[in-house]
Amino acid sequence: MKKILFLLGGIALVVGGVYFTRPASVSLPSSIMPASAPSASNADKEKKYVRAPEFVNPSGFINTNGIALKDVVGSKVILVDFWTYSCINCQRTLPYLTAWYDKYKDQGLEIISVHTPEFAFEKKNENVARAAKEFGINYPIIQDNDYATWNAYGNRYWPRKYLIDIDGYIVYDHIGEGAYEETERKIQEALAERKARLKEEGEIARSTVDVAEEKTHARSPEIYFGAARNTNFGNGKKQTRGEQTLTTPEKITTDTLYLDGTWDFGEEFAQNRTAQAKITFRYNAKNVFMVARADTPISLRILRDGMPIMATVSGVDVADGAATVRDDRLYHLVADPAGAGEHTLEIIVDSPGLQAFTFTFG
Missing domain, CATH: 3.40.30.10 (Glutaredoxin)
Known part of the structure; x- marks a missing residue:
C-alpha cells in the first residue's frame, strides 16, 4: 500500500x-x-x-x-x-x-x-x-x-x-x-x-469471485531514487538535487540504496549520466519491481548475489539476465518461486539515460 x-x-x-x-x-x-x-x-x-x-x-x-x-x-x-x-x-x-x-x-x-x-x-x-x-x-x-x-x-x-x-x-x-x-x-x-x-425482479448472486491472489512477502520498504524522498540513499547526499559522482562501498546495508557512477537527481527520479553505472540494493522479498523509463531503449544487466540472474528467479521483464527499459511503467525484475529471502540485487546500466523512480517489493 x-x-x-x-x-x-x-x-x-x-x-x-x-x-x-x-x-x-x-x-x-x-x-x-x-x-x-x-x-x-x-x-x-x-x-x-x-x-x-x-x-x-x-x-x-x-x-x-x-x-x-x-x-x-x-x-x-x-x-x-x-x-x-x-x-x-x-x-x-x-x-x-x-x-x-x-x-x-x-x-x-x-x-x-x-x-x-x-x-x-x-x-x-x-x-x-x-x-x-x-x-x-x-x-x-x-x-x-x-x-x-x-x-x-x-x-x-x-x-x-x-x-x-x-x-x-x-x-x-x-x-x-x-x-x-x-x-x-x-x-x-x-x-x-x-x-x-427500483422494484427490479431477480436475486443478487451471493457467491464471490475466485481470483488467484498474489500475496505480498516483502519485508523491504518502498525505495525512492528522487531527491524528494530518497531517505534510504546510502552513499551520497540525500534529498539533494543535481549531479553526484558516487562509488559503492565494500560493505552495504540491507534496505539501503547505493549508486555507482555519475547520477543526476531530480525530484522524482535519478538519471545516470555515465555508461556502466550501477545500482546496488540488498532486499528481503520474493518479488522486486522497479518503476523506470528512458527516452531511448536502455539495456540493464541484472545480477543477484554477484551472479547473472537465473531464468528461474527472473521477473517477466527479464530475459537472459537483462531487461530493456523504454516505456514509462513498472518493470518486474525478480520473481523467486522459493519465496521471500535476503539477496543482493545489482543492476548495471549499459548507457546513460535511465530514469529510475522506485523499487517496490512483493
Whole structure:
C-alpha cells in the first residue's frame, strides 16, 4: 500500500496488519458539493454516512466521453477506485475489480476509476490508456492529474475504494489490498437495496469471485531514487538535487540504496549520466519491481548475489539476465518461486539515460 502521509487524529484503522489513522468522515471543502441533496427518506443514512463528493475538474477520460457522479446516483451502485498505474499494490487489486465489473455491471454496479498520478509521466493520457488496455480495464477512468478529486475525498492512499449506494452515500471504504470477500459482500448488499428500491425482479448472486491472489512477502520498504524522498540513499547526499559522482562501498546495508557512477537527481527520479553505472540494493522479498523509463531503449544487466540472474528467479521483464527499459511503467525484475529471502540485487546500466523512480517489493 502506498500512502502520501499519516493523518493525525480520527479513527484508528488496521489494514493488512499495518496500523493507520484516518479521518472519522470525509471532510468536504465548502466549494465541493455532494452528488445529490439529502431527502427526508434518507434521514437515518444522513446520520450514519457521508455523502459522496462529486468528481472535481477531471483532467481527461478513458473508456468514456465523460461521467459525473450525479448522473449515476439514483440508478446505480458505484465503486470508486483511487489508483495509479505504476503502483504494484494497485495492480494486484485489478483482477478483482475487473471480475466484479463483469459479474455485476448488468445488475446495477458501476465502477469508476479515479487515476491520481504519483509521478509526472502518469499524467499522460496515452500512458494511462495503454495501462488500462494491458490490465483489461473496461470501466470508466477519470484522470485526476491535479488531485482535485483525491482532495475532495480526503484520500491519502493508493489504492483505496469507496462504495457509494443508490442514494449517494459512502457506505463502505477500504484502504489498500485485501478484504476482497468483505468488499464484494458490501457490493452485494448495496445492489440488493438498489434492486428493492427500483422494484427490479431477480436475486443478487451471493457467491464471490475466485481470483488467484498474489500475496505480498516483502519485508523491504518502498525505495525512492528522487531527491524528494530518497531517505534510504546510502552513499551520497540525500534529498539533494543535481549531479553526484558516487562509488559503492565494500560493505552495504540491507534496505539501503547505493549508486555507482555519475547520477543526476531530480525530484522524482535519478538519471545516470555515465555508461556502466550501477545500482546496488540488498532486499528481503520474493518479488522486486522497479518503476523506470528512458527516452531511448536502455539495456540493464541484472545480477543477484554477484551472479547473472537465473531464468528461474527472473521477473517477466527479464530475459537472459537483462531487461530493456523504454516505456514509462513498472518493470518486474525478480520473481523467486522459493519465496521471500535476503539477496543482493545489482543492476548495471549499459548507457546513460535511465530514469529510475522506485523499487517496490512483493
